[in-house]
Amino acid sequence: MSDNRQPEPISTKALTLRLLALAVGMFGFGFLLVPIYDVFCEITGFGGKTNAEAVTNISTTADESREISLEFVTTVNQYAPWEFHSELDGMTVHPGGLYEAYFIATNLTDKHKIAQAVPSVAPQQAAAYFKKLDCFCFSNQEFMPGEEKMMPVRFVVDSDLPEYIDTITLSYTFFDTARLTDNSVEMAHPGHSKQ
């Protein structure tokens, strides 16, 4: 049959396999978008993301001529049973200087709990310049029943911070990492059941 047709540039089988490979490749590409997105965010501060691991090699000479107003915002996700706030409402920092701030969380239950704090910086353009040397958000935080914890974040605002930024908001959201197994969460959503 095929001899009567257009000269086939490629056999049907080979073409089908190539197209299948393309489909499988695109499925993989979907997953590849995840690391691409993360790298993109880390570089650009897209989405207000800051470094997820400690920065080590950074000079800490404060630029006294410039003042940045730093604000703290705290949120507890999904009515998780924590009281969570910052020690101070905010502070004034010099770019390049090394600072430390404290956040205080209290486990309001009589159970052993694990939490994860997720940082976010606004404006987004500042995120890439907000460098954390140490942060309670780098790992899970364990809480004994009723335990109160003072948790530090040590950071430098990079002196390369663009001139037009004069205020930075550092936000932490406190997530109960047992969310997937904790039934107390679901009570907020009637009709919701999960395996």
Next chain:
Amino acid sequence: MSGAITDAHADHIEHDDHGPTKGWRRWLYATNHKDIGTMYLLLSLVMFFVGGSMALIIRSELFTPGLQFVDPAFFNQMTTMHALIMVFGAVMPAFVGLANWMIPLMIGAPDMALPRMNNWSFWILPVAFGILASTLFMPGGAPASGWTMYPPLVLQTGDAFPFLIFSVHLMGLSSIMGAINVIVTIINMRAPDMSLLKMPMFVWTWLITAYLLIAVMPVLAGAVTMLLTDQFFGTSFFLAAGGGDPVMFQHIFWFFGHPEVYIMILPAFGVVSEIIPTFSRKPLFGHDSMVYAASSIAFLSFIVWAHHMFTVGMPLTGQMFFMFATMLIAVPTGVKVFNWMATMWRGSMTFETPMLFSLGFLFLFTIGGFSGLMLAIAPADIQYHDSYFVVAHFHYVLVPGSIFALMAAVYYWMPKWTGHFYNESLGKLHFWLSTIFVNVTFFPMHFLGLAGMPRRIPDYSTQFTDFNSIASVGAIGFGLSQLLFVYVVYQCARKKGEVASQAVWDNPRGLEWTVPSPAPYHTFATPPKISSDAAFS
């Protein structure tokens, strides 16, 4: 060639060894492109009514303020299911059905290249929609997070959640197999002398669409797989607590979602590009530039996805890029509209039902294009976003866009399929009712959106009452008008109408008009010769 002769010819072939098997086996084991095309079209018609009934539940609830019929949770299930069923169940399968029926006939091939895969890609669909529909009866109800399935909300879906994901996987699988089939058929099975640029526009637009499908359906499958593992296997792709990002889902979803928009409209462009020349009695204006325009639209569709996300908090440079790229799409789309206009210009037009629906498409799709242009302007989009203005926009491009093109295609090719004409007066009546009601339904939604009514809400403030009531009346009118369509198709399928000649219309171009009406079960067993005057250039 007279109808009598072609009919006899058809009968002869039907009694051949190669005729269809009798009974249910013909359909379950179908490998014939015409049978599979018919099944796709029927499935899509059923889904059109299922999705349409859901739309009517939505519009009934929105007829007046206050809740009369349904609760908010069920309302959200209706909006979600309406969208999923219309997109994946009505519009996409209908175009695949047309591709099955018409592409082999238009390129002079005896069948699709991969008939057994064709069977699979169809029969997966009823299973997928069975699963999706069954979620309505599960604890927690059907998915209610919108067809966009944004996390974290979608993770609050009840027992339906894994079934939603699985049915999306199946739909994707079906589309990918269908697309592979289309590409292989077009590349390898064209008649001698039919070079790529001589192919009819419908075949061209489907070739481009098929590549889009292969490129983006797997990405959607990947995204929903990530949702699944986030929910059940402890990953954190989209959960901030584990270092993920809910916004990333939106990026991946719309990387699929925007090309998906063109998957639903490019074949419609193809259909209209076949019909307008026939009834203008003039060749399609700028065939090659139409091909280039469709290709550029397809290419641009990959770099505009974030215009669905202008309020998500993107960096300024990102917003600018996506705004400019989106505005650029207006150029090739404009070329298409202008070329259709030039095709009609100084033609000799008649206004049979397929032409009427194509003209309806041309005018009303263009209105949807205008609102699309407005939505491209990022600062204005901040006001339009997630309001009824957006609902008006995408319904204008999908209903009088894709759906009208599908209606036009059915009226245009049905005489070829059945060998008989549909009832022309009823067809025209169907067109006028549809056109009037589609505008009554969707035009007021522009005003609602601009006045501040968000989409996906079951109840609204009293100042929005008038336009909502008008839209609801229009929706019910539009829904009822479609029953007329079913009647017309049914009568035509029962061969009640006038007998159609081989050419059917007044000297139409294309190989499909060189086979008898109705098209015999097997066509082009030997490839046709294409005359050099090339009906296709």
Next chain:
Amino acid sequence: MIRKLCTGVLLLAASSNALADWAINMPKGITELSAETHQIHMIIFWWCVAIAVVVFGAMIYSLFAHRKSKGAVPATFSHSMTAEVIWTVIPVVILLIMAVPSAELMIKLEDTRDPDLTIVATGYQWKWHYTYQGEDVAYYSTLARNSAAARRRGSGIDPSTVDNYLLDVDNPLVIPQGAKVRLLLTSNDVVHAWWVPDLAIKKDAIPGYMNETWFKAEQTGTFRGQCAELCGMDHGYMPIVVEVLEPAEFQAWLENEKGGATSLAATSGEQK
């Protein structure tokens, strides 16, 4: 022709003052940027109308003049380089004309520098929580009681008898007139979006992330909006009400609030 009629209706609506009414068109709003947004919306709208007149005009003319019943004989042309270049270039030019003011407005919308007041709005299923940064004022803002009663199926209450049905809250967001308010947005659970048409502000509130936007209300009064991102069952029932007070009144209100007038516990959990 119905289609013609539609275009006609559109034109009619546009030419009358009705378009300025908030019921049919985008509000001009109460900030400089909302007025500019309205303006850019109108510019692009008029461009669309102008293109529609030309394109639809040509098509309608063709539909009447070039019909077989009038004995039209089909021409045979199928290409025209000149025509195709013209209708590629003209849209490009129009788009360039539109791109410049749009980009300028984008830049202004993103400029959150030097705020007079920073407020954190947190989306909850299904209410908003506002925190006045550094002022020790924080409270929830939920659907007003009379709307909440009327919204139930079979409540027997006619929504038209309820003031600002579904657009009223117990504790509105109070801001001073003429002050640059920086609004930080985040969410407690799913994605929400904070939308007040009169401020031309719509921004997503995303769990774990902090979004920011700003506005400067030039007029006093009460302005209403709604959550714009589907956030579950009661998405339609978490309105936003912004009350703009004169600066002195605002200060008085703020002092009163610090005494704990409407303030509930700030961010800690358990309450529903």
